[in-house]
Amino acid sequence: MIYQALALKLKTGGIKKYIRHHDQISSKWPKLQSALKESGILSIRTFEANPTLL
Structure with missing residues (x-):
């Protein structure tokens, strides 16, 4: 799996x-x-490093 x-x-x-x-x-x-999903994006996760989202 590739993560971006x-x-x-x-x-x-x-x-x-x-x-x-x-x-x-x-x-x-x-x-x-x-x-x-058709584009291959199975999930979206949000990580916070205040005030930046990663």
């Missing part, structure tokens, strides 16, 4: 909003979830 990472520097308070939106992919955007 993206680091983001967010404004104050942005981390909770980012995580909340990504946690809702399967329930609110089933077509997006299907497209991610």
Whole structure:
């Protein structure tokens, strides 16, 4: 399995909003979830190194 990472520097308070939106992919955007799986993306994980997301 290949792991890829993206680091983001967010404004104050942005981390909770980012995580909340990504946690809702399967329930609110089933077509997006299907497209991610078809592209080979099986899971998305968020790691926080305040205030940077990795």
